[in-house]
Amino acid sequence: MSAIAGHLLVVDDDEDVLLSARLLLKRQVKTLSCLSHATGLPEFLAHHSVDVVLLDMNFTLGDNSGRDGFEWLSYLQTHHPQIVVVVMTAYAGIELAVRAIKAGAADFVIKPWSNEKLINTVECAFSLALSRASNQEPEENYSVKLSSVHHSSQPTTSACFIGETASMRELLRKLSLCAPTEANVLILGENGSGKELLAREIHARSKRANHIFMAIDMGAIPENLFEAELFGCKKGAFTGANENRIGKFVAANGGTLFLDEIANLALHLQVKLLRVLEQRQVTPVGDEKPIELNVRIIAATNASYGQLTDERQFRQDLLYRLNTVELNLPPLRERKDDIPLLADHFLHFYAQKYQRQKPLLSHKALAALQAYSWPGNVRALNHAIERALILGDKDILQADDFSLSSVTKNPQSDSAQNNSLNLEILERNAVELALKKHAGNISQAARELGLTRMALYRRMEKHDL
Structure with a gap:
């Protein structure tokens, strides 16, 4: 990018x-x-x-x-x-x-x-x-x-809702209908497709728009601090609780609470979240007096629908609480007809930002953009357009300006590395594989590798990943 x-x-x-x-x-x-x-x-x-x-x-x-x-x-x-x-x-x-x-x-x-x-x-x-x-x-x-x-x-905000494909028209139709209501919403979509931006748009169009929007990465919360951080705690409730602290739910009262990567939540913690959603109140750790809640819940995940409906991974009663309305953000590879509109939008935005004349796209460049799989979705397209505009000094951008085709790897070289017993190579391969498997989600990759987030960050810096 x-x-x-x-x-x-x-x-x-x-x-x-x-x-x-x-x-x-x-x-x-x-x-x-x-x-x-x-x-x-x-x-x-x-x-x-x-x-x-x-x-x-x-x-x-x-x-x-x-x-x-x-x-x-x-x-x-x-x-x-x-x-x-x-x-x-x-x-x-x-x-x-x-x-x-x-x-x-x-x-x-x-x-x-x-x-x-x-x-x-x-x-x-x-x-x-x-x-x-x-x-x-x-x-x-x-x-x-x-x-x-x-x-x-941000250009990516409106860009998430630019499109004429059938899937985007259906998304916008559902958005306009559900946003003004108090219904809980579950957003499904890959990384980079704009799940949090969509959640913020729902909030902005709701009756709670003038109140707080609070986002939580559910995969980043330590399990032993889950209740204290989400529900609050009283002074002395546990070692380290040196003062009364309000939780995220209470802090978001009156507004919207966005539970990102909800599928990362362990099953035994899903029970506690379900209880709060059912009772519409929380009890801080160490306290006996519940606090009434007035908060709208929007959840999101990059997990597949099959994973969500597998009761071994996700409680179905919690799913029913969350998906009163379900919105699917289509990946960019499934809405390639929208890429010309998105590209034009980003070119206009960054031309203004960097005080340059807006360049045009050649036919080959546009064809290359539409042929690319875009694993990073709209966010990746946004960054590719910005990079090309900054580094290009022509009135017409060509396919080569976007660096979409990475260097072709030698299969024999890859095979040799995979078969190597060198510890440095094995460690790099393991980190790369975990990051790829979990689509860059640091919390999930670290958990699978048996590392802390900080330890994973250090290894990423060590191997320049």
Whole structure:
């Protein structure tokens, strides 16, 4: 994919967090810097131009109040008001994130983060930074726009709903009918097809549009913290519970809760989720008093319908609770007639973004785009168009400008590597296979390899994956 033209600065005192962010985002942005001490911000910003800052909220050991984060947020707003600030906080720090939004942060990211959510957040932040530089939006509207309608400046948002094929017309018809209701929605679709964007569109068209939209990567939640992070906990309920904390469900009250990759949830945890959905209330860990819920549920998964209907993998009573309305996002390879419309949309957007004349596509280029299988779906097409426009200096883009055909591999070389007993080669092959099997889902790949997410990230960096 093409890198975003801009400078991203990640500020966190946890070296593992900085490593994860660097591995994930180094290909997403042109310039990426990391600081392990927030006290270095003034000097760094005195010598570098920065567009977006990812700012942790806690830098003092044992202090989870967010005091440090608010001080540095205030500093950035006072001395560098053009910088877009996105705060980072742990699951237990939802209250801090909401307060930070009110204090001027553009958005927030929950740690451990969903890779797709973090990338989308960063892309939105850079679009907002571009808008600020161009004075396209009134200052007071920034945080509201980015937080509540997170996709408003992204081409992929409207692009997810561009199309004239029968499958897309049917999707849009169902979307217009179900969005204004309170019905739970289950979204099925491959990675990159736009499941979260579709969920946000449903929220934006609902009666809850002015309330919070909260996304959760269900595969990233540690099983032993599932209840505490989703339902909340009382101080002293378990070791490490040093304060009362609200859960995700309560934090999303009045709005929409998006349960991404719901099929990653273990069976014994599915029972607990089902109980909450049935009773419409949660009881924080260590408490006896239930809290009433008023939240709409939208769930999504890249699992096949066959996997969802296999009771050994997914509880059928939970499935019935979630799929009051079921929306299927077709993969791009099944809607190739929409590719000319999508390509034109992306070309128009990026021509404006990079202040260039909109190039045309040659017949061969368009044929190549339509012949490609697009394993990354609409997101991959978006990135391919952006890369071609940045690197191409012609009025007409040719097929070669898109680099769609990867280097042909030598079957004998592959066979030799597969038969090798070299531990480095075996480790690389195992990581590659796990990532391919789970379509790049870090949580699932790490689980299958018997690694933590951080250990998998380190091996990905080691083998340049």
